[in-house]
Amino acid sequence: MANVVAWAGEELDRLKQDGLYNHIRTIESPQGAWLQVDGRRVLNFCSNNYLGLANHPRLAVAAQQAIEKYGIGPAAVRSIAGTMDLHVELDRRMAAFKGVEAAITFQSGFTANLGVIPALVGKDDAIFSDELNHASIIDGSRLSGATIIRYTHCDPAHLAQMLAEHRSQYRRALVITDGVFSMDGDIAPLPEIYAEARKGDAMLMVDDAHGEGVLGTGGRGIVDHYGLHGKVDVEVGTFSKAFGVVGGVAAGSSRIVEWLQQRGRPFLFSSAMTVPDVAACLAAVDLLEESTELVERLWYNAEFFKKEMKTLGFDIGHSVTPITPVMLGEAQLAQEFSKALYEAGVFGMAIAFPTVPRGKARIRVMISAAHSTDDLEQGLHSFAEVGRKLGVIS
Numbered sequence: 001m002a003n004v005v006a007w008a009g010e011e012l013d014r015l016k017q018d019g020l021y022n023h024i025r026t027i028e029s030p031q032g033a034w035l036q037v038d039g040r041r042v043l044n045f046c047s048n049n050y051l052g053l054a055n056h057p058r059l060a061v062a063a064q065q066a067i068e069k070y071g072i073g074p075a076a077v078r079s080i081a082g083t084m085d086l087h088v089e090l091d092r093r094m095a096a097f098k099g100v101e102a103a104i105t106f107q108s109g110f111t112a113n114l115g116v117i118p119a120l121v122g123k124d125d126a127i128f129s130d131e132l133n134h135a136s137i138i139d140g141s142r143l144s145g146a147t148i149i150r151y152t153h154c155d156p157a158h159l160a161q162m163l164a165e166h167r168s169q170y171r172r173a174l175v176i177t178d179g180v181f182s183m184d185g186d187i188a189p190l191p192e193i194y195a196e197a198r199k200g201d202a203m204l205m206v207d208d209a210h211g212e213g214v215l216g217t218g219g220r221g222i223v224d225h226y227g228l229h230g231k232v233d234v235e236v237g238t239f240s241k242a243f244g245v246v247g248g249v250a251a252g253s254s255r256i257v258e259w260l261q262q263r264g265r266p267f268l269f270s271s272a273m274t275v276p277d278v279a280a281c282l283a284a285v286d287l288l289e290e291s292t293e294l295v296e297r298l299w300y301n302a303e304f305f306k307k308e309m310k311t312l313g314f315d316i317g318h319s320v321t322p323i324t325p326v327m328l329g330e331a332q333l334a335q336e337f338s339k340a341l342y343e344a345g346v347f348g349m350a351i352a353f354p355t356v357p358r359g360k361a362r363i364r365v366m367i368s369a370a371h372s373t374d375d376l377e378q379g380l381h382s383f384a385e386v387g388r389k390l391g392v393i394s
């Protein structure tokens, strides 16, 4: 009998031959500035744990207390019996935090995009999408059945041209952009994108996954950063990055949120966030509303690290956020660099094609408020040593 799944082994072999197979490391410790990996302590330059909340005692205690009161599972989708008062509280607190009328939580940022986009547009409509938007935006867009029209990365003039050429052929139009682009650390020119969207009679949605807890006053996100309150129709966010937990959120007008409660499919057909996740998210909102200290520490660390890397002679691209791409060029060099860093006790991920264009391979350093100045200096020292050894800097 023929082996009907033999293709999987062949495909996997091909990935390995092409150097595209992803070997996943296992972390044996809590998330933090340092991790234990393969029994060794390594400096963590890889996580999205921007504020160090993934292992914060306040979040852990909140989760434990909620488990005592409510148990673990929601046991249903939000629209049947899975909405606990904790979920309603998180929806309400996120709306207040973001300064919008209403918010709705999903199981992750990924499912938020799968839920929101098909609820807003369908087969008679068009999506105008930044060419570098996140995979979950691409998937949500495809799922919607709308026509997808890509515009040049962060280029409002090209967006305007695309709207002028195509808008009139469709019923509704939706412009979607990432807030922060995670591979380069650049941010969308949202005021100009907003102006073009309105001129083109289109709704505007921003996915602020890497901006939430990072940009704006006390981490209120990209809309706050630009002072665009009340102008962006839907802000999607995640609890899995700066918030240190897991979950997703969409925020906007109460009408739009009410519509998402009726038609957001992951809200209707996939169970709600778990009790400890929701409670930990609530504790994260408390922390962010009480103090801007962690956000300030994050930016202080990021600016210190980026300045020192430039002084050492590294090309760190054009990031304006704590995401620090260390540009190396060829994939092989990036792999070699990452391996040498790891041997020196620094966990920094090499990123190459197809995640970034060919010839633009890099190590992406993720700075966190959890790093001490000593940690960063140690990381800089290792970068300098490896950089000299491999001839990247002199």
Ligand SMILES: *Cc1c(COP(=O)(O)O)cnc(C)c1O
Pocket (backbone or CB within 6 Å): 108, 109, 110, 111, 134, 136, 137, 178, 182, 207, 208, 209, 210, 238, 239, 240, 246, 247, 248
């Ligand atoms: C990480 C990310 C997501 C996915 O968020 P999860 O909560 O991890 O599912 C969605 N969009 C963007 C832009 C992201 O960077």
